[in-house]
Each structure stands twice: as C-alpha cells, then as structure tokens.
Amino acid sequence: MENQANAVNRxxxxxxxxxxxPAGTTVAPLLAEQGYRVVLLEKARHPRFHIGESLLPANLxxxxxMGVADEIKAIGMEKWGAEFVSPSHDHTMSIQFGEAWDKSMxxxxxxxxxxxxTILLRNAEKKGVEVHECCKARAVDFLPDNAGxxxxxxxxxxxxxxxxxxxxxxxSGRDTFLANRFQIKHRNxxxxxxxxxxxxxxxxxxxxxxxGNITIFWFEHGWFWFIPMQGDVTSVGMVTWPYYMxxxxxxxxxxxxxxxxxxxxxLTERLKNATLVNEVEATGNFSYVSxxxxxxxxxxxxxxxxxxxxVFSSGVLLAMNNGVIGAEAINTCxxxxxxxxxxxxxxxxxxxxxxxxxxxxxxxxxxxIMRDFLMHPKNIFRVxxxxxxxxxxxxxxxxxxxxxxxxxxVIYYIANIIQPRRAFMGWKRRRFNIRRVDDPxxxxx
Ligand SMILES: Cc1cc2nc3c(=O)[nH]c(=O)nc-3n(C[C@H](O)[C@H](O)[C@H](O)COP(=O)(O)OP(=O)(O)OC[C@H]3O[C@@H](n4cnc5c(N)ncnc54)[C@H](O)[C@@H]3O)c2cc1C
Numbered sequence: 001m002e003n004q005a006n007a008v009n010r011x012x013x014x015x016x017x018x019x020x021x022p023a024g025t026t027v028a029p030l031l032a033e034q035g036y037r038v039v040l041l042e043k044a045r046h047p048r049f050h051i052g053e054s055l056l057p058a059n060l061x062x063x064x065x066m067g068v069a070d071e072i073k074a075i076g077m078e079k080w081g082a083e084f085v086s087p088s089h090d091h092t093m094s095i096q097f098g099e100a101w102d103k104s105m106x107x108x109x110x111x112x113x114x115x116x117x118t119i120l121l122r123n124a125e126k127k128g129v130e131v132h133e134c135c136k137a138r139a140v141d142f143l144p145d146n147a148g149x150x151x152x153x154x155x156x157x158x159x160x161x162x163x164x165x166x167x168x169x170x171x172s173g174r175d176t177f178l179a180n181r182f183q184i185k186h187r188n189x190x191x192x193x194x195x196x197x198x199x200x201x202x203x204x205x206x207x208x209x210x211x212g213n214i215t216i217f218w219f220e221h222g223w224f225w226f227i228p229m230q231g232d233v234t235s236v237g238m239v240t241w242p243y244y245m246x247x248x249x250x251x252x253x254x255x256x257x258x259x260x261x262x263x264x265x266x267l268t269e270r271l272k273n274a275t276l277v278n279e280v281e282a283t284g285n286f287s288y289v290s291x292x293x294x295x296x297x298x299x300x301x302x303x304x305x306x307x308x309x310x311v312f313s314s315g316v317l318l319a320m321n322n323g324v325i326g327a328e329a330i331n332t333c334x335x336x337x338x339x340x341x342x343x344x345x346x347x348x349x350x351x352x353x354x355x356x357x358x359x360x361x362x363x364x365x366x367x368x369i370m371r372d373f374l375m376h377p378k379n380i381f382r383v384x385x386x387x388x389x390x391x392x393x394x395x396x397x398x399x400x401x402x403x404x405x406x407x408x409x410v411i412y413y414i415a416n417i418i419q420p421r422r423a424f425m426g427w428k429r430r431r432f433n434i435r436r437v438d439d440p441x442x443x444x445x
Contacts, residue, residue, distance in 0.1 A: 008152070008160045013039040013130070015330060016151050016165035018137040020046065022316045023302030024171030025120035026066065026323025027330070029127035034331055038129045039163055041153050043136035046121050047114035051197060051283065053235050054079065054214050054227045054313035057097045057105035058393030062320045067127075071119045076109025077212040077230045082391065085217045085266045088368070089375045092266075094213065100388040102399045108392075110212055110229045135161070137177055140168060148297050166297065167330050171323070173303040174283075179290040188287035190363055191309055192434040193222065194245050196257045196282045197237030200274040203228070214313065218366070219264040223311065226270060233277065236261070239311070242437035245284075254280040293351045294329070294344050301326050308355050309362045317393045318354045325350045350396070357395050360409070366433070367426040369415050373408075383408040 017028045020042030032038045055076075063069040081096040098106035125131045134156040142149045148166040155161070170178040179185035205211050205228050215226040222240035229235060238260045248256045257280050261267055289306040293299065302319030325347050332343035364370040377384045386404035394401070416423035 008162050010150070010162040010164060011039075012164045013037045014165065014334065015039070015167045015169060016041070016149075016163050017129075017169040017171055018151070018177050019171035019173055019175075019302075019304065020044075020121045020124075020131065020133070021050065021117060021171060021173050021302065021319065022120060023173075023304070023319035023323050023326075024169065025117070025124045026062070026320045027169055027171065027301060027326045028129040028323075029066065029124045030324065030327035031330060032124070032128040034327075036334070039165070040121075040124060040129050040131045041135045041137050041151075042121065042131065042133045045133045046118040048117070049278075050113035050117060051195075051235075051237070051281070052310065052315050053113055053229060054110050054225070055108045056313055056317045056391075056393035057100075057108045058396070059108060059317050059320065060105060062317075062324065065324070066120070066123060066320075068119050068123050071123075072109060072111065072116065075115045075119070075230065076111050077228055078209070079108045079110050079212045079214060080106060080209050081213045083206075083210075083213050083215040084374055085215060086371055086375055087218060087220070087264075087266075088371070091375070093375045093377070094210070095377070095388050095391065097388060097392045099385065100392045100394060101382065101385040101401050101404075102389060102394055102397075105392055105394065110214070110227050110235075112229055112233065132161075137172070140178070140181065142297060146296060166334060168298040169326060169330070170298065170300045170304040171302055171319075174286070174307060176288075176290070176300075176304050178298060178300055179304065182290075184291035185288055186291070188289060188308075190359075190434065191287040192436065193239050193241055193309060194282065194284040194286065195237050195239045195310070196253050196260070196280060197225075197235060198254070198257060198276050198280040199278045200234045200236055200271060201232045201277050203234035203236070203274040204270045204272065205234070215270075216311065217264050217267045218371070219260070219267075221260070221263070223366070224261070224264060224267050225310075226267065234274070236267070236271065239309070241433040242435070243432070246437050252280075253282050289355070293348060297333075299326050299329065299347070305351060306355050308359055311362055311365055312358050312391060314354065314358050314393060321354065321396055322351060354395060357390065357405075361390070363430075364412070367430065369419060369422060369426060370412065373412060373415070381407045383411070 014036040015038045017024045017040040028038045028040045083094045085092045137153045139152040149168045217224040221244035225237045227235040293305045301322040329343045329347035333340040382404045386401040389401045
C-alpha cells in the first residue's frame with residue numbers, strides 16, 4: 001500500500017528538454033515539427049526576469065525560421081549599431097551594422113527578456129511541445145544499451161513526475177544541470193569577471209535611429225553596458241574584475257553599482273535624471289566551459305554548455321544557433337543512427353566555433369592597443385567590414401569574412417610587436433585583472 005502511495009507517475013517521450021530559455025525553446029519546437037513527442041520542463045513560470053537583453057542582427061533570420069519575427073518586432077527596440085566610449089580617447093566611436101560585409105542585416109533588437117522568452121516558450125507550445133512550467137528537473141539516470149534516460153522532476157507544489165526519454169537536452173542555462181552532475185564544468189582560466197545590473201527610467205538616449213543603440217563605456221575597472229529598451233526602460237550593467245569586487249565591502253550591490261557609475265563621467269551624464277526601477281542583481285565569475293557538449297543520448301546547449309563574457313551580446317544568438325544545430329543532430333541520431341557519429345562531430349565543431357571566435361576578441365577588448373583599433377577603425381583589406389560582421393554575429397553563414405578577420409589579427413599582433421612596452425603593460429594588466437580573488441564579499445554573487 002505504502003509503495004503504491006509513493007509511486008511516481010512515469011510517462012514517456014522522444015526528447016526531454018530541460019529549460020525554457022532561448023536554447024530550449026528553439027530546439028524543442030524544431031523537433032516537434034518533425035513529429036517527435038517533445039516535453040520541455042521549465043522551473044520558473046514565464047514571464048520571468050532574465051538578463052541578456054541586447055540581440056544581434058544574425059538573430060533575425062532565426063526569428064523568421066521559428067515563426068516569431070512579427071511578435072519580436074512588436075516588443076523590440078531597434079538596435080542599428082553600437083557605440084564605444086573610452087576614457088582615454090577624446091571621441092566616441094559608433095559602428096553601424098549596415099556597414100558590415102553583408103549589408104542585408106542592418107539592425108537587431110533590444111528586448112526585455114521576460115517578454116522575449118515568453119514569446120519563444122508559447123511558440124514552442126503552439127508547435128506541439130508539451131511544456132511544463134514550475135517544474136524543475138531534479139535527477140537523471142541514463143539507461144544502458146542506448147535506451148535513453150529517466151528524468152525525475154518536481155513541480156512547485158511538490159508533485160513528482162518522471163519521464164523516460166530517448167534523448168535528453170540540457171538547456172538549463174547557468175544552472176548547468178548535466179555538467180554539474182557529470183562534474184565536467186570548468187571556469188575559464190583566461191577570463192574572470194562579474195556583472196552587477198539594474199533597470200533605469202529617464203536615462204538620456206540618442207535621437208532618431210540611434211536611440212536603441214547599445215553603448216559600451218569602458219572605465220578603470222572594466223566596462224558598462226547601456227541598453228535602451230521599449231517603454232523608457234534602460235538596462236545598465238557594470239562588468240568588472242574580482243579585485244574590484246573585493247572592494248565592495250559592506251556596501252549593498254545597489255550602492256556598489258551606483259558608486260561604479262560615478263567613476264564613469266560619460267555614463268553619469270546619461271543617467272543624470274534617471275531612476276532605478278528594479279532590484280539590482282549580480283552574477284559572479286561567469287565564464288566557463290564544459291568538457292563536452294554531447295554523449296550517449298544527450299546534448300548540452302547554450303549556457304548549459306559554455307558561457308563567455310557578454311561584451312559582444314552573443315549569448316542569445318549562440319543559444320538559439322545551438323538549438324538549431326542540436327535539433328539537426330538529434331534528428332539524425334534518432335532517425336538514422338548509422339550517421340550519428342558524423343552528425344555529432346559536426347555538432348561539436350559548430351558548438352565550439354562561436355565561443356572560439358568571440359573569445360579571441362573578448363580576451364583583448366580591454367587591451368589599450370585593441371581599444372585604439374576599435375576607436376580608430378580602418379577598412380584596409382575590408383577588415384572593418386569583417387569586424388562589424390563578427391559584431392553582428394554573422395559567423396555561421398557563408399559571408400566570406402575569414403581572410404579579413406585573420407588580417408585584422410595579424411595587424412593586431414604586428415602592432416603589439418612594434419609597441420612592446422605597451423603590449424607588455426597590457427598583458428600585465430590583464431593578468432592582474434583575471435587573477436582569482438577569494439573574498440567572502442563575492443559569495444552568493
Ligand atoms: C550579466 C549578463 C549579461 C548578458 N548580456 C547579454 C546580452 O546583452 N545579449 C545576449 O545575447 N546575451 C547576454 N547574456 C547571455 C544570455 O543571457 C545567455 O547566453 C542566454 O540567456 C542563454 O540562453 P539559454 O537558453 O542557454 O539559458 P537561459 O536563458 O538561462 O535559460 C535556461 C532556462 O532553464 C531553466 N532551468 C534551469 N534549471 C532548470 C531545471 N533544473 N529544470 C527546469 N528548468 C530549469 C531556467 O529557469 C531558465 O529559464 C548575458 C548574460 C549575463 C550573465
């Protein structure tokens with residue numbers, strides 16, 4: 001009798017997706033459209049807050065493909081370019097996405113993620129995905145002989161449920177559900193920053209088409225983002241290094257953010273008449289990668305696999321792109337197992353491509369020589385067009401930027417060779433910035 005009372009209901013499905021962010025809500029409907037029974041578990045109830053509000057032009061073709069382009073357009077603030085403000089230069093620098101190599105993707109959107117992710121989740125439902133919100137995946141057991149896995153989940157009201165799935169997709173974001181269980185997640189030794197962020201109303205914006213541009217402000221201890229969104233809400237975030245986080249002391253994170261803003265006169269000016277409208281949040285030590293992104297009957301997508309610094313607003317694009325290539329790989333594994341090895345190899349190569357290309361620039365973006373390059377862009381050998389294409393996220397298609405990207409890197413290395421002292425100081429500063437500082441003030445961030 002007691003066993004019966006405790007028995008957990010078990011259902012079956014083809015693919016079980018953990019997480020209803022951009023990665024999960026892309027892979028799930030693409031598989032449902034191909035006739036699979038897909039279940040998606042989301043621990044929260046949408047709409048819910050999420051950081052990551054600035055999108056890239058290369059997102060737009062994905063919205064078309066998912067059938068959500070009009071809905072995203074309705075909630076999005078058009079973002080036609082990016083502006084860089086450096087304390088060591090007497091001018092600001094703006095790039096327009098319309099000047100990229102491929103001129104057909106001239107803008108992107110800034111979005112409130114609560115609205116954006118809700119559109120993607122409801123779209124998944126419309127396409128036949130069985131969505132369970134307020135339902136958190138708790139455990140997984142992979143079965144022998146390629147028989148799939150059993151995933152155990154718990155609803156917020158305490159009900160338990162199990163699914164037996166042929167394939168499991170971990171799209172749980174920074175919770176890194178599978179990577180934690182397999183103990184394969186490693187912090188990135190080449191990068192180490194944290195972010196503190198909030199929403200403001202009344203911030204000063206540019207006029208006309210430039211109103212929705214993202215602005216990146218460098219300051220002594222890192223950089224700020226300034227992301228204008230619809231309805232007079234502007235997201236402002238400070239990305240900084242562990243040694244500076246250590247100086248937070250007893251201050252609240254809100255006070256720490258405000259004190260940081262005060263160190264950046266150009267941003268202070270933009271926020272002169274602004275008011276904070278939500279609770280300030282923080283995310284610590286955020287760059288990591290997992291040892292692998294797939295195994296027998298499972299894939300890791302988006303932030304569940306790897307996270308890189310958000311300076312180039314690449315996270316949502318990478319997560320959705322992972323969803324597309326993940327759906328292709330799973331379809332091959334389930335329909336044509338003989339081709340699975342080749343499909344997973346291709347999946348693995350594509351998964352690593354985005355983080356690798358963006359990371360080269362991320363590691364160098366605070367270097368003074370690189371900053372000079374960004375503040376004085378020149379289009380010799382079309383390097384400026386190629387760089388804007390990278391910033392637009394146009395790195396997965398056929399746009400032939402790679403020779404010019406390589407030329408840019410070679411010019412950068414030559415600039416380092418002919419300015420050895422500056423290069424050495426930049427290298428030393430970076431080593432100082434990324435070193436680990438174990439400090440209780442960072443606990444819980
Ligand atoms: C400070 C900061 C700034 C950023 N800025 C940008 C930006 O400007 N532009 C950009 O493109 N990206 C940005 N990003 C990155 C972006 O937020 C992420 O890359 C993106 O959200 C990844 O999507 P995802 O689907 O992989 O994960 P998520 O969007 O995190 O979605 C994962 C989902 O899984 C759910 N979940 C977790 N665990 C479980 C579980 N056990 N069971 C069920 N559900 C679960 C979560 O509730 C969540 O809804 C930023 C990130 C940070 C930290």
